[in-house]
Amino acid sequence: MRIRIQISDSEQIEIECDEGVTSLQLLNMCEQCTRLRDKALVALANGEPIDLNRPITGDVTLRFIGFDDEVGRDVYRHTTAHILAHAVKQIFPEAKLGIGPPIENGFYYDFDVPKPFEPHHIEMIERKMRELIESDTPIERIEMSKHEARELFERLGERYKVELIDEMDEDIVSVYRQGEFVDLCRGPHLPSTGWVKAFKLLHSAGAYWRGDERNPMLQRIYGTSFPTHEQLQAYLNQLEEAQKRDHRRLGRELGLFSVEEDIGPGLVLWHPKGAIIRQLIEDMLRVELVERGYQFVYTPHIAKVTLWQTSGHLSWYRENMFAGIEIEGQEYLVRPMNCPFHILIYKSATRSYRDLPMRLAEMGTVYRYERSGTLHGLMRVRGLTQDDAHIFCTPEQVGDEIEGLIELAYHLLGRFGFEQFEVVLSVRDRSHPEKYAGTPEVWELAERELERVLNKLGIEHKRIEGEANFYGPKIDVYLFDAIGRKWQCSTIQLDFNLPERFDLTYIGSDGRGHRPVMIHRAILGSMERFIGILIEHYAGAFPVWLAPIQVSVVPVADRHIEYASSVASELSKHGIRVEVISRSDTVSAKIRECELRKVPYILVCGDREVRSGSVSVRQRGRKDLGEISVADFLRMLIEQIERKNL
RNA sequence: GCUGGUGUAGCUCAGCGGCAGAGCGGGGGAUUUGUAAUCCCCAGGUCGCGGGUUCAAAUCCCGCCGCCAGCUCCA
Numbered sequence: 120m121r122i123r124i125q126i127s128d129s130e131q132i133e134i135e136c137d138e139g140v141t142s143l144q145l146l147n148m149c150e151q152c153t154r155l156r157d158k159a160l161v162a163l164a165n166g167e168p169i170d171l172n173r174p175i176t177g178d179v180t181l182r183f184i185g186f187d188d189e190v191g192r193d194v195y196r197h198t199t200a201h202i203l204a205h206a207v208k209q210i211f212p213e214a215k216l217g218i219g220p221p222i223e224n225g226f227y228y229d230f231d232v233p234k235p236f237e238p239h240h241i242e243m244i245e246r247k248m249r250e251l252i253e254s255d256t257p258i259e260r261i262e263m264s265k266h267e268a269r270e271l272f273e274r275l276g277e278r279y280k281v282e283l284i285d286e287m288d289e290d291i292v293s294v295y296r297q298g299e300f301v302d303l304c305r306g307p308h309l310p311s312t313g314w315v316k317a318f319k320l321l322h323s324a325g326a327y328w329r330g331d332e333r334n335p336m337l338q339r340i341y342g343t344s345f346p347t348h349e350q351l352q353a354y355l356n357q358l359e360e361a362q363k364r365d366h367r368r369l370g371r372e373l374g375l376f377s378v379e380e381d382i383g384p385g386l387v388l389w390h391p392k393g394a395i396i397r398q399l400i401e402d403m404l405r406v407e408l409v410e411r412g413y414q415f416v417y418t419p420h421i422a423k424v425t426l427w428q429t430s431g432h433l434s435w436y437r438e439n440m441f442a443g444i445e446i447e448g449q450e451y452l453v454r455p456m457n458c459p460f461h462i463l464i465y466k467s468a469t470r471s472y473r474d475l476p477m478r479l480a481e482m483g484t485v486y487r488y489e490r491s492g493t494l495h496g497l498m499r500v501r502g503l504t505q506d507d508a509h510i511f512c513t514p515e516q517v518g519d520e521i522e523g524l525i526e527l528a529y530h531l532l533g534r535f536g537f538e539q540f541e542v543v544l545s546v547r548d549r550s551h552p553e554k555y556a557g558t559p560e561v562w563e564l565a566e567r568e569l570e571r572v573l574n575k576l577g578i579e580h581k582r583i584e585g586e587a588n589f590y591g592p593k594i595d596v597y598l599f600d601a602i603g604r605k606w607q608c609s610t611i612q613l614d615f616n617l618p619e620r621f622d623l624t625y626i627g628s629d630g631r632g633h634r635p636v637m638i639h640r641a642i643l644g645s646m647e648r649f650i651g652i653l654i655e656h657y658a659g660a661f662p663v664w665l666a667p668i669q670v671s672v673v674p675v676a677d678r679h680i681e682y683a684s685s686v687a688s689e690l691s692k693h694g695i696r697v698e699v700i701s702r703s704d705t706v707s708a709k710i711r712e713c714e715l716r717k718v719p720y721i722l723v724c725g726d727r728e729v730r731s732g733s734v735s736v737r738q739r740g741r742k743d744l745g746e747i748s749v750a751d752f753l754r755m756l757i758e759q760i761e762r763k764n765l
Numbered sequence: 766g767c768u769g770g771u772g773u774a775g776c777u778c779a780g781c782g783g784c785a786g787a788g789c790g791g792g793g794g795a796u797u798u799g800u801a802a803u804c805c806c807c808a809g810g811u812c813g814c815g816g817g818u819u820c821a822a823a824u825c826c827c828g829c830c831g832c833c834a835g836c837u838c839c840a
Contacts, residue, residue, distance in 0.1 A: 235769055324835030325768035332837065336768050339835070371776080380813080380831050439839095485840090490766050491831095493838060505840060610840070644840040676797040703797065711801035725799055735799080743800055 123180040126151055139174040142181060143310055146171070158185035160314070161194040161307050168194065170260055170307040186346050196221035198258065198309040199318050199344040200228045205300040206247035207232075207340075210240075216302065217279050217328060217337045224354065225343030229326055231279065235338050236323045244340070245320050251297075255313030258297045260306055268292045272303060279328060317351040318344035361602060366654035367496040373659055373667075373716065375650075376497065385494040385501030387647055392667035395696070396653075397646050399665055401482055403763070404506055404643070407531060411523065413480040413508060418460035420484060424450040430459040431620055435589070439487045457483035458614075458639060461509040462621050470625040475635065476512035476520055482646070483507040497651030504646045510638040511623065514561060517636055518568040521594070521611065525576060528596050528609040528642050535653060536662075536765045539599040542578050544569055546592045548585030556590045557615025565613050565636070566592050590616035600656040608649065612639045660739060663719040663756070664763045670697040670756070671713040672734070675725030677703050682729045686722060686749055693753060695760075714739065720756065 142162035163182040184191040200219035217229025272280040320342040328334035345351040375393030591613030614637040624632040643649040674683040722734035
């Protein structure tokens with residue numbers, strides 16, 4: 120039997136060996152593999168991941184995968200999840216196993232237990248896991264017929280596993296065993312429990328079996344694992360860092376916004392400092408959009424029930440709408456979307472092809488009933504303002520419009536320092552044409568155009584079949600923040616349904632009526648979520664153009680307050696948001712306060728500065744940058760603000 | 766919405782059947798300070814809301830509301 124081993128991208132070796140040899144043995148046998156040996160967690164046999172201790176039965180090309188690869192990480196954590204389940208079964212033999220997959224930064228395992236886990240249980244389980252790891256129990260793959268596996272798990276009383284087996288198509292299934300613990304599992308796994316070097320259980324919470332709330336609730340334990348304690352610690356530190364950036368905490372500390380019990384969950388109060396940030400962003404947006412041919416409109420927040428019947432929202436969005444209000448025998452509903460209003464503006468006159476594309480924009484405040492458990496600070500609310508717009512255009516114009524929109528999204532998000540994106544194109548499920556509004560021809564054209572534009576712009580994207588809205592395909596843009604977390608942001612959605620329902624037309628060059636295509640789009644998404652993301656992205660330290668207070672002037676002693684005030688009023692005359700810290704305290708204390716409030720510039724004024732008409736500049740998070748004249752500082756500051764420097 | 770946790774001063778939290786506390790923040794005073802906390806004094810509470818148990822409830826029980834984590838969903 121001949122085995123080729125890919126040592127690196129450019130280096131390959133071939134060895135002749137007996138059937139039944141394992142990848143692990145090969146690693147130990149050949150000298151060239153020394154470098155691979157330390158990091159290998161799993162082998163890829165002709166691209167298929169297999170256990171290192173699984174016997175190889177035919178000619179094959181092997182690659183070895185470590186923790187630096189997603190596949191390797193998944194195997195490592197999947198095995199940790201099995202160790203978790205093993206420990207839980209030892210402590211709670213009556214626990215029934217759910218599923219236990221690896222996830223983005225760790226793993227979880229679901230258990231059906233009579234009582235939810237408590238913190239001291241989690242510690243007990245961790246201790247037991249450590250024992251299992253120390254025992255270095257071999258992990259063994261066993262293949263058996265579906266029937267045998269069913270009997271095995273039936274006997275063990277593992278009803279969830281039996282349910283999974285019953286739904287499998289394969290005749291042969293695999294089971295992994297470590298000591299007395301067995302689990303239905305596709306694998307692969309590490310060769311033995313001792314391979315797991317550093318892990319931590321993070322928390323537990325309820326989760327429905329298969330994510331369906333009609334099913335019983337299982338108890339899920341989350342954890343993570345790494346090859347070294349240092350890596351684990353680094354990850355834990357990162358979690359802590361994320362917590363420090365929590366926009367709910369920073370929003371309160373910096374006085375940006377609040378959500379009050381007396382008003383209602385998910386309804387945001389923008390305090391003066393948060394409102395300034397929002398206003399500056401909206402102002403920028405207005406300028407950019409007007410430059411690109413958008414026209415701003417204002418529309419009401421409620422409309423008669425009949426409008427929502429015509430738009431169809433009543434039949435497909437009702438569960439997200441607030442209950443109606445009755446006025447003079449007419450029922451009005453609070454709007455969950457702005458589109459019908461913009462449509463009626465479009466419809467208010469006969470439109471010619473010369474009017475298209477028509478781009479109507481609005482900072483549109485909408486209200487959506489979101490289930491209470493889903494609300495989260497600014498990220499998920501019930502009252503939100505979208506940077507919404509609706510573009511009415513001919514089918515032929517769709518491509519150009521989409522191109523403009525994607526460029527706009529990259530441009531605008533880039534101004535806030537977002538550079539890494541993930542783009543998802545959602546198209547229809549071709550096997551169920553009856554689920555969709557609009558003709559197959561117009562879908563075909565639109566999907567082709569979206570794909571073409573993305574390729575033209577060289578934008579890497581995922582294409583997901585069947586994820587389109589019933590009314591049209593869409594492009595969603597996700598962004599990654601400063602610490603690598605992914606957020607949904609821009610959405611660009613084609614709509615073939617509403618133009619139909621509202622019977623929208625334009626007069627073409629042929630003098631006849633035609634149906635326009637409508638594009639719904641939001642670039643920042645909603646002001647609430649976007650600013651929530653920004654708070655976390657900047658960790659509350661907004662760039663100077665957005666900072667609610669741009670400059671704090673710190674007098675060294677009380678006798679310098681007058682000079683400090685004159686500096687402040689000079690800056691203020693030029694539109695700078697400035698404050699004087701006039702309370703009598705040490706310079707250090709005053710500086711500390713400014714730093715905690717994340718003010719970008721601190722100007723210290725004492726005898727020296729008064730004498731020379733200057734200020735000593737301290738930039739946020741850095742030390743003293745030295746003395747500079749007020750005029751020079753102002754010039755530099757204004758330039759930074761105008762350029763919207765980050 | 767569901768499961769679990771949780772709710773005490775503006776914030777972070779202690780108190781867990783027997784007089785409502787601390788630190789920070791706030792106000793006042795002293796100090797006059799040179800780059801992340803000067804000192805002293807003071808005010809601040811329907812212990813989330815409603816009901817119950819008890820001689821006595823922040824504390825125990827029940828219901829409701831909010832918040833947190835997760836499931837589900839999404840701008």
